[in-house]
Amino acid sequence: MKESLDKAYEPHSIEEKWLERWLNSDLFNPTFEPSKKPFSMVIPPPNVTGSLHIGHALNNTIQDVLARYKRMDGFDVLWVPGTDHAGIATQNVVERELAKEGLSRHDLGREKFLERVWQWKEKYGNTIIKQLQRLGASCSWKYLRFTMDEGLSKAVREVFCRLYEEGLIYRGDYIINWCPRCETALADLEVEFEPRQGKLWYLVYPEASGTGEIVVATTRPETMLGDTAVAVNPEDERYKHLIGKMVRLPLIGRLIPIIADKAVDPEFGTGAVKVTPAHDFADFEIAKRHNLPFVKVIDEKGYMTAEAGPYQGLDRFTARERVVEDLKKEGLLLKEEDYEVVLGHCYRCGTVIEPILSKQWFVKTKPLSQPAISAVEYEFIKFYPENWKNLYFDWMRNIRDWCISRQIWWGHRIPIWYCEDCGETIASREDEVLTCPKCGGTRLKRDEDVLDTWFSSALWPFSTMGWPEKTELLQRFYPTSVLVTSFDIIFFWVARMIMMGIHFMGAIPFEKVYIHALVRDEKGQKMSKSKGNVIDPLDMIAKYGADALRFTLIALAAQGRDIKLSTSRIEGFRHFLNKLWNASRFVLMNLEDFEEAHSLFNFDTLPPFSKWILVELDKTVAEVRQKLEEFEFDQAAMSAYHFLWDAFCDWYLEISKLYLKDPRLRRETQGVLYYVLSEVLKLLHPFIPFITEELWSKLSGNDGKFLLSQSYPTPKNLSLSHDDEKLVKTMIELIQAIRYIKSEYNLSAQRDLPCYFRSSDEKLLEGLTREPIHQEIIKFLARIDEIKFLTDKERKKGEVSVILANGEVYLDLTGHIDTIKERERLQKEKQKILGKLAQIEKKLSNPEFLTKAPEEVVAKEKASYVDLKDRLAKIERFLEEL
Ligand SMILES: [Zn+2]
Ligand SMILES: [Zn+2]
Numbered sequence: 001m002k003e004s005l006d007k008a009y010e011p012h013s014i015e016e017k018w019l020e021r022w023l024n025s026d027l028f029n030p031t032f033e034p035s036k037k038p039f040s041m042v043i044p045p046p047n048v049t050g051s052l053h054i055g056h057a058l059n060n061t062i063q064d065v066l067a068r069y070k071r072m073d074g075f076d077v078l079w080v081p082g083t084d085h086a087g088i089a090t091q092n093v094v095e096r097e098l099a100k101e102g103l104s105r106h107d108l109g110r111e112k113f114l115e116r117v118w119q120w121k122e123k124y125g126n127t128i129i130k131q132l133q134r135l136g137a138s139c140s141w142k143y144l145r146f147t148m149d150e151g152l153s154k155a156v157r158e159v160f161c162r163l164y165e166e167g168l169i170y171r172g173d174y175i176i177n178w179c180p181r182c183e184t185a186l187a188d189l190e191v192e193f194e195p196r197q198g199k200l201w202y203l204v205y206p207e208a209s210g211t212g213e214i215v216v217a218t219t220r221p222e223t224m225l226g227d228t229a230v231a232v233n234p235e236d237e238r239y240k241h242l243i244g245k246m247v248r249l250p251l252i253g254r255l256i257p258i259i260a261d262k263a264v265d266p267e268f269g270t271g272a273v274k275v276t277p278a279h280d281f282a283d284f285e286i287a288k289r290h291n292l293p294f295v296k297v298i299d300e301k302g303y304m305t306a307e308a309g310p311y312q313g314l315d316r317f318t319a320r321e322r323v324v325e326d327l328k329k330e331g332l333l334l335k336e337e338d339y340e341v342v343l344g345h346c347y348r349c350g351t352v353i354e355p356i357l358s359k360q361w362f363v364k365t366k367p368l369s370q371p372a373i374s375a376v377e378y379e380f381i382k383f384y385p386e387n388w389k390n391l392y393f394d395w396m397r398n399i400r401d402w403c404i405s406r407q408i409w410w411g412h413r414i415p416i417w418y419c420e421d422c423g424e425t426i427a428s429r430e431d432e433v434l435t436c437p438k439c440g441g442t443r444l445k446r447d448e449d450v451l452d453t454w455f456s457s458a459l460w461p462f463s464t465m466g467w468p469e470k471t472e473l474l475q476r477f478y479p480t481s482v483l484v485t486s487f488d489i490i491f492f493w494v495a496r497m498i499m500m501g502i503h504f505m506g507a508i509p510f511e512k513v514y515i516h517a518l519v520r521d522e523k524g525q526k527m528s529k530s531k532g533n534v535i536d537p538l539d540m541i542a543k544y545g546a547d548a549l550r551f552t553l554i555a556l557a558a559q560g561r562d563i564k565l566s567t568s569r570i571e572g573f574r575h576f577l578n579k580l581w582n583a584s585r586f587v588l589m590n591l592e593d594f595e596e597a598h599s600l601f602n603f604d605t606l607p608p609f610s611k612w613i614l615v616e617l618d619k620t621v622a623e624v625r626q627k628l629e630e631f632e633f634d635q636a637a638m639s640a641y642h643f644l645w646d647a648f649c650d651w652y653l654e655i656s657k658l659y660l661k662d663p664r665l666r667r668e669t670q671g672v673l674y675y676v677l678s679e680v681l682k683l684l685h686p687f688i689p690f691i692t693e694e695l696w697s698k699l700s701g702n703d704g705k706f707l708l709s710q711s712y713p714t715p716k717n718l719s720l721s722h723d724d725e726k727l728v729k730t731m732i733e734l735i736q737a738i739r740y741i742k743s744e745y746n747l748s749a750q751r752d753l754p755c756y757f758r759s760s761d762e763k764l765l766e767g768l769t770r771e772p773i774h775q776e777i778i779k780f781l782a783r784i785d786e787i788k789f790l791t792d793k794e795r796k797k798g799e800v801s802v803i804l805a806n807g808e809v810y811l812d813l814t815g816h817i818d819t820i821k822e823r824e825r826l827q828k829e830k831q832k833i834l835g836k837l838a839q840i841e842k843k844l845s846n847p848e849f850l851t852k853a854p855e856e857v858v859a860k861e862k863a864s865y866v867d868l869k870d871r872l873a874k875i876e877r878f879l880e881e882l
Pocket of ligand 2: 419423
């Protein structure tokens with residue numbers, strides 16, 4: 001034995017110590033040894049502005065469990081870490097900083113502003129990296145990447161130019177979600193929709209002929225200034241006679257046609273709708289079908305354009321009031337009603353978005369999506385849990401062209417130049433284009449926009465490995481093995497990586513996608529700052545240590561079920577770490593006269609409980625491995641947990657106290673203790689790396705090598721003989737039964753209770769009595785002075801009994817209990833149990849409960865039903881016997 005272990009487990013100094021040693025060791029980086037099989041992952045890059053939240057903690061703990069497990073299991077592991085430049089998010093952070101100095105980005109100009117952002121990034125961009133390290137993430141830090149690194153930027157330009165050359169990138173008019181405050185286009189998923197109380201206005205459009213009129217309903221009257229048609233459903237009998245006629249647009253006087261389109265809902269308003277192609281998504285589509293003109297009446301800042309005539313220069317909301325007022329004056333406002341509208345808001349600043357027509361760059365996604373759909377259909381890529389693939393298919397089969405331009409400054413600037421002499425558009429891989437390849441002119445202007453942040457992250461699995469160069473990393477580690485991510489970015493990120501990977505690498509980017517759950521609060525509510533129910537992983541690490549947080553998250557990470565997290569759960573699992581610490585302390589203290597060279601033992605000659613613990617360990621090793629391979633992380637963790645707590649601590653450590661006292665058994669028992677502890681440390685290392693590394697360092701025979709670099713345990717297919725198994729099981733059952741009787745009668749401290757075990761199985765009795773140590777174990781663990789083994793026995797008055805699988809145990813309580821009082825007490829207890837049983841029966845016979853309650857709740861009720869039934873049977877028996 002090397003050095004003693006501190007009495008109490010104190011995580012912080014341990015965790016900081018090992019973190020430093022690991023980072024200095026180079027063991028997280030791949031070795032490129034040809035004999036090893038590669039295993040690779042890329043981290044979902046957190047925003048460079050980010051700070052570790054509980055979702056990151058879960059995501060990265062899961063990846064770390066896989067990385068450490070695979071590394072120990074002999075794989076050459078690459079886990080690429082990195083951060084995302086997070087266009088709008090980062091630009092906003094720096095703009096807010098500038099605002100404090102009374103400046104806007106326009107005051108600085110593009111170049112100076114970008115300098116500021118880079119300065120910010122140098123200063124704060126590493127925060128989340130340090131936090132990931134503190135969590136214990138064993139990323140291959142040598143390969144740390146940033147989406148705006150030179151190499152990755154080169155990959156972005158290459159991809160853009162190739163897609164452009166293939167005709168898969170184009171510039172076009174498009175109606176987009178626009179934030180007039182951020183002055184940028186927003187992706188559909190960057191818009192947050194919220195219901196608000198609004199109004200429905202009924203506007204009267206007179207027919208051009210002057211004979212009739214048509215009434216349209218709208219929630220946005222100011223957009224009528226940009227109407228280019230009125231549309232009705234072709235099946236709508238009320239309007240059939242009007243189709244093809246012209247109406248005069250009030251306030252503006254423009255003549256517009258009445259058209260028929262199936263998209264019009266006859267149930268909405270009057271069944272006739274105004275068509276504003278430049279400011280409404282549905283209208284944009286209608287206009288394209290009918291070749292209607294586009295009239296843009298609201299500009300990029302949210303003000304009315306010259307096309308809005310007398311309303312030019314007004315803010316869009318003021319214009320609404322004026323338009324309504326003026327229509328009223330002219331008698332063209334029929335009525336207004338309260339109406340709930342669903343408004344889109346900018347996810348960054350909350351401003352009401354404006355659908356707006358603008359020139360944007362697009363990726364044609366249909367040709368890219370087909371192979372990406374097939375890759376999942378044919379299971380080249382598998383989702384875990386499997387049902388997430390349906391969401392993927394749903395999105396991919398209805399995919400729209402991807403708007404990739406953003407009107408901000410921070411990001412990958414679009415590599416497009418426009419020649420001001422001949423009008424040529426030039427896509428280039430170079431940093432600067434000085435002469436026009438078509439006309440030789442030198443007056444070139446670069447496109448102002450940058451690419452959507454997701455454009456560069458779509459390339460992440462191969463751009464981080466050095467593409468477009470043919471690198472050693474790509475050759476060895478692409479495609480990656482597993483992607484671990486959350487469901488909300490399946491479309492944003494996962495789908496696009498699949499499309500880009502197949503298109504540019506000719507191979508899928510990953511073989512398996514594990515979608516983990518959301519972390520919610522203990523009541524199952526989403527965590528949010530406004531609700532005040534956020535659990536900050538950094539606080540939890542400060543309070544309980546990273547290992548406790550990690551183990552809790554993993555132990556709760558069941559597939560397809562959200563995690564309900566509370567500090568008390570973390571506290572609970574912190575006890576498990578104490579248990580591991582104390583068990584190790586016990587083992588280390590009993591290894592003082594032990595040399596590692598003596599650790600060999602012969603399984604066949606070990607006493608039954610030593611064999612049993614080795615078999616239990618073996619089963620646990622097999623189960624943990626299997627569950628890790630299946631991404632059943634909670635089950636893997638709990639399997640190891642129960643082995644350590646129940647089998648090892650509750651049973652074997654106690655029994656080993658007697659074995660160690662026996663000179664014939666001492667050395668081999670030490671060997672078993674040493675072996676089981678070191679295997680358990682290896683087994684648990686991926687889950688709780690810090691504490692296991694510390695405990696390992698205290699074991700002799702590790703030659704100063706990291707636990708991190710040990711081999712992961714493999715099952716040895718050990719088993720107990722039939723007789724040994726029966727003996728061990730009977731002893732455990734016997735001890736539990738005696739403990740049960742004693743506690744039921746409040747006699748736990750009483751040792752002098754005559755005790756008998758009767759069994760007709762003579763071989764079993766022979767086994768139990770052959771070695772005196774078996775009786776010693778029963779007496780020690782059941783806390784009784786004496787036990788007798790008999791083949792035949794009749795119950796005497798004053799004795800209570802419990803039936804076991806292979807016999808019956810009797811405890812003589814004469815003189816220790818008042819029969820009358822006991823009878824009363826047991827009766828009461830029986831009634832209580834019957835009451836509880838009735839309650840559960842009622843629940844379990846209620847079909848609504850069975851279908852609506854969460855699975856785990858139903859399972860819990862069923863389990864407690866079985867337990868109560870068992871207790872009832874025992875108590876009824878006690879009552880009979882009294
Ligand atoms: Zn905004
Ligand atoms: Zn030119």
